[in-house]
Amino acid sequence: xxxxxxxxxxxxxxxxxxxxxxxxxxxxxxxxxxxxxxxxxxxxxxxxxxxxxxxxxxxxxxxxxxxxxxxxxxxxxxxxxxxxxxxxxxxxxxxxxxxxxxxxxxxxxxxxxxxxxxxxxxxxxxxxxxxxxxxxxxxxxxxxxxxxxxxxxxxxxxxxxxxxxxxxxxxxxxxxxxxxxxxxxxxxxxxxxxxxxxxxxxxxxxxxxxxxxxxxxxxxxxxxxxxxxxxxxxxxxxxxxxxxxxxxxxxxxxxxxxxxxxxxxxxxxxxxxxxxxxxxxxxxxxxxxxxxxxxxxxxxxxxxxxxxxxx
Amino acid sequence: xxxxxxxxxxxxxxxxxxxxxxxxxxxxxxxxxxxxxxxxxxxxxxxxxxxxxxxxxxxxxxxxxxxxxxxxxxxxxxxxxxxxxxxxxxxxxxxxxxxxxxxxxxxxxxxxxxxxxxxxxxxxxxxxxxxxxxxxxxxxxxxxxxxxxxxxxxxxxxxxxxxxxxxxxxxxxxxxxxxxxxxxxxxxxxxxxxxxxxxxxxxxxxxxxxxxxxxxxxxxxxxxxxxxxxxxxxxxxxxxxxxxxxxxxxxxxxxxxxxxxxxxxxxxxxxxxxxxxxxxxxxxxxxxxxxxxxxxxxxxxxxxxxxxxxx
Numbered sequence: 001x002x003x004x005x006x007x008x009x010x011x012x013x014x015x016x017x018x019x020x021x022x023x024x025x026x027x028x029x030x031x032x033x034x035x036x037x038x039x040x041x042x043x044x045x046x047x048x049x050x051x052x053x054x055x056x057x058x059x060x061x062x063x064x065x066x067x068x069x070x071x072x073x074x075x076x077x078x079x080x081x082x083x084x085x086x087x088x089x090x091x092x093x094x095x096x097x098x099x100x101x102x103x104x105x106x107x108x109x110x111x112x113x114x115x116x117x118x119x120x121x122x123x124x125x126x127x128x129x130x131x132x133x134x135x136x137x138x139x140x141x142x143x144x145x146x147x148x149x150x151x152x153x154x155x156x157x158x159x160x161x162x163x164x165x166x167x168x169x170x171x172x173x174x175x176x177x178x179x180x181x182x183x184x185x186x187x188x189x190x191x192x193x194x195x196x197x198x199x200x201x202x203x204x205x206x207x208x209x210x211x212x213x214x215x216x217x218x219x220x221x222x223x224x225x226x227x228x229x230x231x232x233x234x235x236x237x238x239x240x241x242x243x244x245x246x247x248x249x250x251x252x253x254x255x256x257x258x259x260x261x262x263x264x265x266x267x268x269x270x271x272x273x274x275x276x277x278x279x280x281x282x283x284x285x286x287x288x289x290x291x292x293x294x295x296x297x298x299x300x301x302x303x304x305x306x307x308x309x310x311x
Numbered sequence: 312x313x314x315x316x317x318x319x320x321x322x323x324x325x326x327x328x329x330x331x332x333x334x335x336x337x338x339x340x341x342x343x344x345x346x347x348x349x350x351x352x353x354x355x356x357x358x359x360x361x362x363x364x365x366x367x368x369x370x371x372x373x374x375x376x377x378x379x380x381x382x383x384x385x386x387x388x389x390x391x392x393x394x395x396x397x398x399x400x401x402x403x404x405x406x407x408x409x410x411x412x413x414x415x416x417x418x419x420x421x422x423x424x425x426x427x428x429x430x431x432x433x434x435x436x437x438x439x440x441x442x443x444x445x446x447x448x449x450x451x452x453x454x455x456x457x458x459x460x461x462x463x464x465x466x467x468x469x470x471x472x473x474x475x476x477x478x479x480x481x482x483x484x485x486x487x488x489x490x491x492x493x494x495x496x497x498x499x500x501x502x503x504x505x506x507x508x509x510x511x512x513x514x515x516x517x518x519x520x521x522x523x524x525x526x527x528x529x530x531x532x533x534x535x536x537x538x539x540x541x542x543x544x545x546x547x548x549x550x551x552x553x554x555x556x557x558x559x560x561x562x563x564x565x566x567x568x569x570x571x572x573x574x575x576x577x578x579x580x581x582x583x584x585x586x587x588x589x590x591x592x593x594x595x596x597x598x599x600x601x602x603x604x605x606x607x608x609x610x611x612x613x614x615x616x617x618x619x620x621x622x
Contacts, residue, residue: 013387013388013391014388014391014392015353015354015357015384015388016357017354017357017358020354039350039351039353039354039381039384040350040351040354042326042350043326043328043331043350043351046326046327046328047328063413063416063417064417065383065384065387065413065417069380069383069384069387069413070350072376072380073326073350073376073380076324076376076380077324077325077326080324080325081325092416094412094416095416097412098409098412098413098416101405101408101409101412102374102376102380102409105374105403105405105406105409106374106375106376106455107454107455143418144417144418
């Protein structure tokens with residue numbers, strides 16, 4: 001099952017010819033989730049051959065245009081292409097008004113159900129879950145109300161050890177109980193522990209999206225230990241004052257958060273348009289947190305399965 | 312003085328990777344006018360190295376998204392780049408509401424004056440004029456209220472013939488009167504006619520934009536004899552029923568309008584996404600109106616000066 005983040009855009013407010021505004025497509029266990037939707041996102045989806053109709057959930061961090069101006073176009077195109085499947089949008093409640101007024105202006109009656117779910121800007125909140133994944137939002141520290149998102153695989157049940165099934169002649173109908181935590185009692189009364197009969201599933205993988213935000217240690221416990229953290233790094237360290245004033249982060253601050261939260265891997269983005277060459281940003285990040293990369297258009301970050309060593 | 316139309320996008324409703332939605336930049340006597348502003352227009356302006364801050368007037372034909380979804384992004388970027396100069400938007404009155412709600416959502420107070428001017432969907436209407444140009448709107452026949460635009464150079468005064476000035480020893484202070492239509496009376500009482508002393512200026516150049524529209528001969532007298540006509544040709548002739556149903560035009564209909572209006576040159580656009588190769592559209596257009604071209608991204612249509620032969 002994939003756990004994959006495709007960067008569709010990672011620039012800050014002003015798009016350049018080479019760098020598009022924020023949008024990311026997640027494929028988590030074949031659920032297609034879109035985080036943010038800057039202008040041109042529908043073209044980026046086409047460019048990277050991602051079928052837009054597979055997107056089921058859209059999460060919009062906040063209502064600065066570089067994070068949502070592309071949503072109305074995407075919603076319209078989904079309609080024009082005959083979508084029937086429902087679409088869920090998690091965003092500021094005002095976004096519903098913004099989208100609806102535009103659909104009304106064009107006399108568009110969507111052929112598919114569109115649901116809006118308001119974000120909670122004060123608390124960690126479960127937005128969506130099914131049997132495979134969970135998505136939560138949490139408050140960020142920005143100039144307007146803004147949320148980060150935490151996308152997690154659910155922890156899978158432990159798996160049976162096939163040799164143990166053979167050895168102890170475990171009937172098929174006992175297996176679900178053992179996987180769920182039960183022990184096995186043999187016909188002679190011997191009890192074989194659940195732990196002896198099973199091995200761990202892979203670690204539940206997780207991804208956190210933190211943009212836009214000033215430096216804030218409040219998020220550290222929420223994103224603790226995630227496999228992949230996307231944290232904005234709009235400015236280099238020398239512009240720390242500018243970062244604070246605009247409620248953005250520097251490279252060093254993004255790295256510091258990654259370090260404090262002991263994440264496995266860091267990806268930075270939301271670059272100011274003043275930087276043509278992004279390597280200077282990456283260098284500063286890696287000084288503090290070496291396992292870091294740049295979010296660049298078209299790049300795919302795959303989170304691979306790992307297993308706990310004491311399984 | 313230039314009279315130049317740059318195509319930024321010319322596709323119909325659904326953008327493809329190669330074809331962007333409608334937007335055109337006009338440079339008429341160094342006035343920069345934008346007609347329509349589909350999603351991604353600000354990126355197209357950058358791509359074609361057009362300084363967006365030079366745009367003074369924006370004309371939005373109607374409120375289908377492929378004609379205006381890029382406007383909020385353009386307005387925001389102009390602000391972020393420090394614009395101070397006013398911007399005038401001519402559009403459906405609802406567009407003001409759509410733009411303002413989005414500026415409010417992001418708590419943006421524009422640093423420049425933004426004026427909205429409502430379109431009149433019933434009459435030919437002068438929208439804007441200065442000493443060099445005039446822009447008018449006129450009703451088109453579409454599924455929602457929609458206007459075409461007529462951009463004209465003002466007819467210049469006739470120019471003095473320098474040899475005649477010398478021959479008749481015309482004092483400098485008499486020249487404005489002669490250019491304005493007066494005759495010259497020599498000291499011996501001889502009258503030299505205005506027509507003998509002057510030659511015509513170049514013909515006032517003109518451009519008409521007609522999209523989106525079903526076939527409508529009502530526009531013919533308005534666009535009569537324009538130097539360049541942009542007329543939508545969404546479908547090939549075999550989809551005439553589809554064109555009528557969706558209030559669009561076929562290739563043959565666009566050409567027929569050009570022929571009836573005796574325009575000098577025709578450019579067609581607003582292609583349905585079903586056509587990968589556009590040459591089949593052009594062939595059909597040219598069967599009826601040979602002096603026709605395709606509007607394609609980045610193409611520049613220059614209207615050169617011409618002079619009346621009996622000048």
